[in-house]
Amino acid sequence: MAPRHHEAIIVGAGFAGIGAAIQLKRMGIEDFVILEREDDLGGTWYVNHYPGLAVDVPTTTYSYFFEPNPNWSRLFSTGTEIKQYADDVADKYDVRRHIRFNTDVEGAHWDEEAALWRVALGGGQQLSTRFLFTATGFLSQPHTPDIPGIGDFEGTVVHTTDWADDFVADGRRIAIIGTGATAVQLIPELARTAADLTVYQRTPIWVVPKVDLKFGPRIRTLFDRIPLTQRAVRAVTDAIYAFMVDTAVLKHRYFRRFNIAAADLAKLHRFASIRDPELRRKLTPDYDFGCKRPTFSNSYYRTFTKPHVHLQADGIERVEPDGIVNADGSKTVIDTLVLATGFDLWEANFPAIEVIGREGRNLGKWWRETRFQAYQGVSMPYFPNYLSLASPYAFLGLNFFNTMEYQMHLMDRLFGEVRRRNATTFEVTEQANARYLDRMTEALGDSLFTLGNCASARSYYFNPAGEATLLRPMTTRRAVTEASQFPLSDYTFA
Template identity: 40%
Template sequence: MNPDAEERAVTRDPLLPLPRRVEVAIIGSGFGGLCMAIRLRHAGIEDFVLLERADELGGCWRDNTYPGAACDVPSHLYSFSFEPKTDWSRRFAPQAEIRDYLHHCAGTYGLRGHIHFHTEVAGAEFDEAAGLWRIHVAGGRLLEARVLVSARGQLNRPAYPKLQGLERFEGKQFHSARWDHGYPLEGKTVAVIGTGASAIQFVPQLAPRVKQLFLYQRSAPYVLPKRDRAYGRVARALFSWLPVSQTVSRWWTYWQNESRVLAFQGPAWVRRLLERQFHRHLERSVPDPRLREALTPTDPFGCKRVLLSNDYYPALTRPNVEVVTEGIREVTPHGIVTGDGRERAVDALIYGTGFQATDFLAPMRITGRGGRELNEAWRQGAEAYLGITVSGFPNLFLLYGPNTNLGHNSIVFMLESQVRYVLACLRVLRERHLRFLDVRPDAQRDFNARLQRGLERSVWGAGCTSWYKTAEGRNTNNWPGFTFHYLRQTRAPRLAHYEAV
């Protein structure tokens, strides 16, 4: 058995007994949870657990196993700064390789004995007198923790379309994040609903295999070329023998990506340059002017997620692929009827409809001081101070929380900044013998007022709908500026912004 397979076999064991009380409880074992756990061990803190509802670690890189799944951030940047990998196969790593990297990190840093699988958190309430979070685990178990860290992220609960008649469909149906690899798609007529980041990766893989593919597009995305390439033996040897070469590659990539924030916050001429690049890519890939028109977005560039692909547009030109822009009226037992009354018979429905990204900690029930529930505090949309702490919920820290998603750079950079901040808060709790830290409501309010003003000045304030926003139009997901500004703001906690008890 190879080391990665052995690691996965070990970490699948769900029988690890849950302790009664720990100093830190971490929900989730993706990039955020593992980073938090590794840094706790670096700081000499061993009294922690990772609570994972699945039978394997990896977060979204465990869940998204659809054909063609890969990262759209270069691999040298989409990995921990303290654990570089010198043998990535490609500039943009495929899903299985990223999953194996996370297993490697868990094994290298001795996290096996801290991860509890099949352990779903149903809710938690804060005991103000004791300064403890009481965490309710499915199955009736109870865990107490001084500090609760949510590392569930934003992309963990699939979003399913609300379509009339969906329950009547008699064929196969599944979401891209719950791919059914046991269902043979060869020779089938398949409907794909959605044209987001997942669909542009799996549609080119399906098109040559299926008899007919209908792609139901509500709005066309901007798709730019993906500057991908395989790393040859010489390149991998160089990264291994001369580690500074990978460090240079990482930082060069970082600053290249960081400059892209100008597409969202900068002058209009920057977006016009990128729009021209998009049109050249579309024209080179799609000869049919009618299809090009259907694939041309009507929203401002960057208002929705900008996607990267070299094979998406060519796949849509295949004779067995049809892009359907007419809205869906209903689903029948054997197909889909669009607004023009036409029914297309299909064998399977595949949803590329993304995630419930604005719900954050749902469906967990989190209760803070005075019995206030987090879903009530977030009734107008989720918000947090620095995307990490929420007033009225002491010693609760969020990784990849509200308004820390990026449209231009690596979320791993943001996670490392957040973990550093959480550790600093934990040191304050320990060194000052505090019961809890609770961010002041005025500090949270002022931070989010500034943040929302920044978002309103960005292209995301242009009025389009996207998964970045709630149904009411509030942007709860994106960070509106440079990541080095976020790094500076999270370098150390400003205790004047906290109630220290």
């Protein structure tokens, strides 16, 4: 029996997949399916539901520009509200009926003779499609640290991406590994009721105070009845974030003082929260502010001043059935191990599935043998009719929705030309891809990632070769303009 065919297939039902689906509908394409491995939509905002989960970008900014939400309860909304927003948008634009949940995608390959993609699913099933989109997100493959003995621990093990809702920290002796943005939110919550909490830190994180305003009923009513008021608030939060990224990060050569000022704010925050100079020293990063994604918290530093909370920054020797042997030879006896160890961004996520293009080119292998690269952050030569929405040079600033917005503009322009030419395929040229890679490399020359002290940051912004190829080194305005005006000659149509 021939595999079922769709005009388009989207892999992933997070905000990128939902945005791509909305854009397909705008372009009149209704014969598409979204393949999602989980049993619900929302991506990372469905998978993650640990205590304290909240967005670290103002929710007035962290949303589709075309779909403002007047119902946010505060400036930095909770994970529950973000998930509800995903549900509401999917329902409003009739996206949910296109989703196949609990569907594992094993890989896709380009059938040159038929000029379509063959998509392999778990269990041996296969689909075919004219257009393929991978919307698997940047943070979708959980990382488990390779620590000797970690599989021998006999107590409770919880990864933040697989949080048990019935887990209760009351009276437990807990060790948490990791001090990234997730841990900064989780640690104060665990410390409230745990009998003992030891935090294992490999790399300190820059933390600045959080100005989190509540949106009361009157404000929400105002946003609902006069949408322009919420647009005005968004304009302010957008401008603040754009200024921070465009100056201190992208134009670090000229605006280094802004970066230093942000670090000074974090230092003052740390000093006001912690009086012990040795503890402050251990929590102080030795890399420049911004090399690794910083975060906001008013309670993280203060948590370490509590008598039952301990910072272990000397490293782990091994894990034993009843605890952790530290690098200094001491042992921490625990009954619960929490892994806030983030994601396999480059090794397991670029790409998240095996993608084989023309002439057998393997995308993951090609990236690793040459350089991580993608024209406009979405297209690669030898991969016709394929847009990878989580690729090198795709992530824009600190806000994923900005990324999705420019990609929707690009889809509109690209598919408009496909229709105009009555074409069957599109593919970026090798020359255009090479020019774009050169331009991104040159632009990064002025950035914090090239000029700053980032060696010890262990940041996922950098690929295994040490290149900062995750972020797109340009302003949001510039990216949207390019997505709407890129030379159509950069693609071949047939």
